[in-house]
Amino acid sequence: MHAALDRLGRSCRFLWAAWSGLAALGLLAALWQVGHEVYGDFILPAPLATVQAAVAALSRPDTWDIALLTSLRALKGFVAAGLAGGLVGLVAGYSPATLRLARPLVTVLLGVPPIAWIVLAMIWFGSTDGTVAVTILVAAAPVVFVGVAEGVMSRDRGLDAMARAFGASAWKRLTTLSLRHVAAHLFPALVLALGVAFKVAVMAELLANVGGIGGELARSRANLDVAGALAWVLIAVAALISVEYGVLHPVRAEVERWRAAAQPWGVKR
């Protein structure tokens, strides 16, 4: 009962925090409006007109299919990147030799612009889903890798010794201590990786001409339909926001409950 009330309170606080988010978006819309009034309708359509265009687009069923297609591609790549980066990061965190080998590779991977990967993937896989997935994997996995490896390395060895003193096996110590500690480093990396996944998905779709939001953007560009292009951007951002705030942040809040307990009254975020 008490736990349920506590959870309800936390959920309400989370929803209440949306006001500040709305305020920030309102500020962005105001700046956008100024740009619109200075440069005119052709260069930058009004935010309200764009929102109306997006709403009109969303009333057509095929728009949802397109948005869903891109979201699924982005999520597929995101999950693959999370698993690959997470597993290698875990190994590297425990094995300094692996970490030393992996660090320069990560720098190389992050240094190559995603656009170059798209071109390479198009040559290797043609205009398929594989191109999008591979590009997201290469672009997002290093971020997760660094987060997890840092998490494992910064684990509290005192807690490890405590668990050993109580007879914990290496596996138990990994599952009850290290993974829990890594989660704190993992979530910021996952938020970043998710953003990268959506961006890269749209970019890869545009270049590889495989439909989705990227494909629609390409068509808007061909028709010089600025309002349409902005409407698609809006839809892509809305998809990212709904995944980030609908899935990632609630999970994080559940795992990081103790941090909220450490905050004094009045500064709960």
Added chain:
Amino acid sequence: MTAPASLRLLRVGHAYFGRTVLDRVDLAVGASEVVALVGPSGCGKSTLVHIAAGVVEPLRGTVRHSYRRHAMVFQEPRLLPWASARDNIAYPLRIAGVRRAERLARAEAAAERASFDAVDLDKYPVELSGGMRQRVAIARALAVDPDFIFFDEPFTALDVALKRRMQDLVIEASRASRFAALFVTHDLIEAARIAHRIVVLDANGDGIAGERPLPGEPGRRDDRDVFETVQRFLRDDPLFRHIHDVDERKLA
């Protein structure tokens, strides 16, 4: 003690990166006996108790024990920051694979034995004071129902009044549960209050320098006895001459 030893260290030695910190240490702790291990700072007491508890593999020598289950209390509480006090106390039971409902019930019982207030059981370690955190650490050790507990300078960071209450708690618990203990401390008063016997580690970790039995039973000695015993040790007994020497360079 003629009864079979609960814990026996045989010619234990250890080195960190080639620097020997312990050598040829022989030590036995009887059943239900509380032994205080003292020695100057940096002489390897902590390493010795970590070896005895199985946290550190000794380089030389062997550790034998006949106790059923051991537990350990560290200098810092070493609590999981993400778990409530209740889950922290239940953590060793979770390692042992005890079912959730049972381990939470046992955690509550252990908290009561450590005089940890039940209303604070759902709080996280960050919300607890230093003394309460150490109480949680003691309750965590008691939760596994051990017949041997290792204490590694557990009360060094606490203030005098709190320290006394924690010592009373340990004395009380050891009398009620009849567990044996190896209690590392550099505070002779603490040793003289809690233990049946004081063992002094050599200043360079080269074996045991000597040992002294303590008169009376822990918990039955009054403050004047304890004070006089310690004064006598420090004034007349050559064994305790180097007990307060500090070589800060050796403090890892």
